[in-house]
Amino acid sequence: xxxxxxxxxxxxxxxxxxxxxxxxxxxxxxxxxxxxxxxxxxxxxxxxxxxxxxxxxxxxxxxxxxxxxxxxxxxxxxxxxxxxxxxxxxxxxxxxxxxxxxxxxxxxxxxxxxxxxxxxxxxxxxxxxxxxxxxxxxxxxxxxxxxxxxxxxxxxxxxxxxxxxxxxxxxxxxxxxxxxxxxxxxxxxxxxxxxxxxxxxxxxxxxxxxxxxxxxxxxxxxxxxxxxxxxxxxxxxxxxxxxxxxxxxxxxxxxxxxxxxxxxxxxxxxxxxxxxxxxxxxxxxxxxxxxxxxxxxxxxxxxxxxxxxxxxxxxxxxxxxxxxxxxxxxxxxxxxxxxxxxxxxxxxxxxxxxxxxxxxxxxxxxxxxxxxxxxxxxxxxxxxxxxxxxxxxxxxxxxxxxxxxxxxxxxxxxxxxxxxxxxxxxxxxxxxxxxxxxxxxxxxxxxxxxxxxxxxxxxxxxxxxxxxxxxxxxxxxxxxxxxxxxxxxxxxxxxxxxxxxxxxxxxxxxxxxxxxxxxxxxxxxxxxxxxxxxxxxxxxxxxxxxxxxxxxxxxxxxxxxxxxxxxxxxxxxxxxxxxxxxxxxxxxxxxxxxxxxxxxxxxxxxxxxxxxxxx
Amino acid sequence: xxxxxxxxxxxxxxxxxxxxxxxxxxxxxxxxxxxxxxxxxxxxxxxxxxxxxxxxxxxxxxxxxxxxxxxxxxxxxxxxxxxxxxxxxxxxxxxxxxxxxxxxxxxxxxxxxxxxxxxxxxxxxxxxxxxxxxxxxxxxxxxxxxxxxxxxxxxxxxxxxxxxxxxxxxxxxxxxxxxxxxxxxxxxxxxxxxxxxxxxxxxxxxxxxxxxxxxxxxxxxxxxxxxxxxxxxxxxxxxxxxxxxxxxxxxxxxxxxxxxxxxxxxxxxxxxxxxxxxxxxxxxxxxxxxxxxxxxxxxxxxxxxxxxxxxxxxxxxxxxxxxxxxxxxxxxxxxx
Numbered sequence: 001x002x003x004x005x006x007x008x009x010x011x012x013x014x015x016x017x018x019x020x021x022x023x024x025x026x027x028x029x030x031x032x033x034x035x036x037x038x039x040x041x042x043x044x045x046x047x048x049x050x051x052x053x054x055x056x057x058x059x060x061x062x063x064x065x066x067x068x069x070x071x072x073x074x075x076x077x078x079x080x081x082x083x084x085x086x087x088x089x090x091x092x093x094x095x096x097x098x099x100x101x102x103x104x105x106x107x108x109x110x111x112x113x114x115x116x117x118x119x120x121x122x123x124x125x126x127x128x129x130x131x132x133x134x135x136x137x138x139x140x141x142x143x144x145x146x147x148x149x150x151x152x153x154x155x156x157x158x159x160x161x162x163x164x165x166x167x168x169x170x171x172x173x174x175x176x177x178x179x180x181x182x183x184x185x186x187x188x189x190x191x192x193x194x195x196x197x198x199x200x201x202x203x204x205x206x207x208x209x210x211x212x213x214x215x216x217x218x219x220x221x222x223x224x225x226x227x228x229x230x231x232x233x234x235x236x237x238x239x240x241x242x243x244x245x246x247x248x249x250x251x252x253x254x255x256x257x258x259x260x261x262x263x264x265x266x267x268x269x270x271x272x273x274x275x276x277x278x279x280x281x282x283x284x285x286x287x288x289x290x291x292x293x294x295x296x297x298x299x300x301x302x303x304x305x306x307x308x309x310x311x312x313x314x315x316x317x318x319x320x321x322x323x324x325x326x327x328x329x330x331x332x333x334x335x336x337x338x339x340x341x342x343x344x345x346x347x348x349x350x351x352x353x354x355x356x357x358x359x360x361x362x363x364x365x366x367x368x369x370x371x372x373x374x375x376x377x378x379x380x381x382x383x384x385x386x387x388x389x390x391x392x393x394x395x396x397x398x399x400x401x402x403x404x405x406x407x408x409x410x411x412x413x414x415x416x417x418x419x420x421x422x423x424x425x426x427x428x429x430x431x432x433x434x435x436x437x438x439x440x441x442x443x444x445x446x447x448x449x450x451x452x453x454x455x456x457x458x459x460x461x462x463x464x465x466x467x468x469x470x471x472x473x474x475x476x477x478x479x480x481x482x483x484x485x486x487x488x489x490x491x492x493x494x495x496x497x498x499x500x501x502x503x504x505x506x507x508x509x510x511x512x513x514x515x516x517x518x519x520x521x522x523x524x525x526x527x528x529x530x531x532x533x534x535x536x537x538x539x540x541x542x543x544x545x546x547x548x549x550x551x552x553x554x555x556x557x558x559x560x561x562x563x564x565x566x567x568x569x570x571x572x573x574x575x576x577x578x579x580x581x582x583x584x585x586x587x588x589x590x591x592x593x594x595x596x597x598x599x600x601x602x603x604x605x606x607x608x609x610x611x612x613x614x615x
Numbered sequence: 616x617x618x619x620x621x622x623x624x625x626x627x628x629x630x631x632x633x634x635x636x637x638x639x640x641x642x643x644x645x646x647x648x649x650x651x652x653x654x655x656x657x658x659x660x661x662x663x664x665x666x667x668x669x670x671x672x673x674x675x676x677x678x679x680x681x682x683x684x685x686x687x688x689x690x691x692x693x694x695x696x697x698x699x700x701x702x703x704x705x706x707x708x709x710x711x712x713x714x715x716x717x718x719x720x721x722x723x724x725x726x727x728x729x730x731x732x733x734x735x736x737x738x739x740x741x742x743x744x745x746x747x748x749x750x751x752x753x754x755x756x757x758x759x760x761x762x763x764x765x766x767x768x769x770x771x772x773x774x775x776x777x778x779x780x781x782x783x784x785x786x787x788x789x790x791x792x793x794x795x796x797x798x799x800x801x802x803x804x805x806x807x808x809x810x811x812x813x814x815x816x817x818x819x820x821x822x823x824x825x826x827x828x829x830x831x832x833x834x835x836x837x838x839x840x841x842x843x844x845x846x847x848x849x850x851x852x853x854x855x856x857x858x859x860x861x862x863x864x865x866x867x868x869x870x871x872x873x874x875x876x877x878x879x880x881x882x883x884x885x886x887x888x889x890x891x892x893x894x895x896x897x898x899x900x901x902x903x904x905x906x907x908x909x910x911x912x913x914x915x916x917x918x919x920x921x922x923x924x925x926x927x928x929x930x931x932x933x934x935x936x937x938x939x940x941x942x943x944x945x946x947x948x949x950x951x
Contacts, residue, residue, distance in 0.1 A: 007869075245897070310895075311894070311895070313894075313895070313896035354896070358895075358896075358897035358898075359897065386876075389872075389876070390872070393872045498876060498879065501880075502880050502883045503883075505883075505884070506883055506884060506887045509884070509887055509888070509891065510890075510891065510895075
């Protein structure tokens, strides 16, 4: 504790930090960004390995034979789906019962706060159908779930067919130790949310559902299948769940191990792994894969039906079959064998998957970066904020110049400073509350007065409130008694910088990608904004780096990464739909990105905007 | 509010009688600060987020804090009987305020001009009086509880629970993690060590701070809130409410920035890591206990910083504000 009690060393260190504050901040920022980009470089990553002993040792021979029958069942399902105009509940119940499962249904209904234009739904009513395969010998305390979504049109018929084929095959085997639940959910995530809430007796999102009549014990793992073609060329694994939560890495390892064993091409983010990591194009390929994962995780939405399981501590992933233009095709029987192998391995689990990492980034399916390697990138950005705070503190508590008597004026101006800080804080947070509550509340009024649809009304109200907040500093300065002082903005900036540091730290712990992206854009703003920098240039830079513009650029960047670049107008429409999807995700599934940005990040940014225009 | 006001007037009287030279001007508490500090003190309790949190949780911590505040008020006003009664009430609720006996005795003896000398009869006579009042009221309250309940079962359930720590639900204290991972064989030993830790600091603190019993009360309260077996944020709110009373020590504090940052960060990280551990399942108890440790270390640093500032101010009152070595160059004060 020499540093904390030895005054000479303290003074030396503090004077060093305040003298070199700006250079150290710039160096830390570059180092943080460089560290993050270096994460995709293959020698800095680790190969994935199976950590759970229970899943490693058994040799499994998969013998699923009935691929063709699965395809036929899929075509029947498609026909009945078209006839019923939705989920063919009776046909599914009858088929599952004939395969020997215990079948139950669940009705659910939900009125969305405003119409969802992407999926064209507003008042949603549906039914989930699920069949439970009881474990022949063991007691019924644990379960595994295999689910396939029932989507309108021609999608996912083969997935449901394979699900039913696997159900029939599994029924004839005697070694299952856990119950297997085969679930076909309607209206993808809404149905899945209703099922999970019914299964776990929770009701966090205000949905109406009928209680579940049958259960299988606590669910250990779940897989969701999406197959829309009779043959595939590769299997894609989707990991990102709600609020950026990821399943245990062991599930990924399991999938990768089985793809290697059976000989199926496997991808993540739709990109196939490359072997030439030392070339520039190989490295950029890995960076693109990793950035796609970061973008998807940061959005906080669930990118497959599996995403909602993660909240209940159930490891889940979505397996998508992709049919592209490669010559080598894999048929349904092989996929069935892969699923059989995976479920037999999961059957051997003694406890929930917990041995491997929960926080990781994947530049490719066989390499990963764990939290211990990627957190320093964020830490370097957070250090900038702490250095700035230290600098401001030292400036604020520097002793006033002494007169020749040695009599010092004891009036330190800390107490008026704290009170004047409160006004901008309260006003910024009230604006944040307005951004959170007004769009949905006033959509009817907006629709009356303007010729827009409800969804557009909500989104445009959000943008309007956001832009209105920019005009605040000119008004709050009139409210402040006697205007601000030099001390005043320093105290405000100290509070704001510490607030941003704590906020970004907590966000990065829960959802690293969101925390990092916010840090990259907000930390330079926070570190260098003062009332004395050139106003127009810094105002422009601040708006470019504000959360809304970051989202706009991310939309374009995401499209570029997926090699589907779009024009500006399409990008703008996509941006508006992203905002509406974010608000819907929050209302329907409890995603935290929208409240975080509206209630915490936006007020913090507004406080810095206030400091820029401090008089 | 009353407590801080009466303490401030007491302090002013003490300091005015000890003024020496013009160096003291900057160190002496100036009058206009008094009433503002008392208002700040009452506001810092009422508006403290920790107090609001403990009210939202409907904890009885508010009642504990009220009884302790009444005890401090009656001690500072010099009322021996009331002080003993409130202290016995506080001890009745949880055993730890027992350590405040020493500080109450020191204050009351100072007020009645009884010298703290083991050889004087008046010293022992006052101790006997106070102990009689304190133990008597404690006995009366315990017997009242017996008559109310009809059996002595409440003694092991209340005091036995506090001392033997059977329930290991995670909280912001230091006990739960240790006792969760400990073997049964060593449990009694570690239990004794942890409980003695709370009571032990009375002796050295009383010896050092025997002329400043109100600061001793503050230190004891802080030590109790940090080291007790089931601390809550309401206990922390109580001793933090007294910090504005010592606002004249602010210029001598060394680590206040670091401590405030760590306390704020830990308070924000507590719910995040709890969520990650219990609900998301991605973290485990180590993450949560790390934050608990950091929080308690920050509290200890805060308390020891105030202690340092207090002692340093006393030193400056005796030896002047700007220290010079024998050859006239400026000296720095180092705590060894």
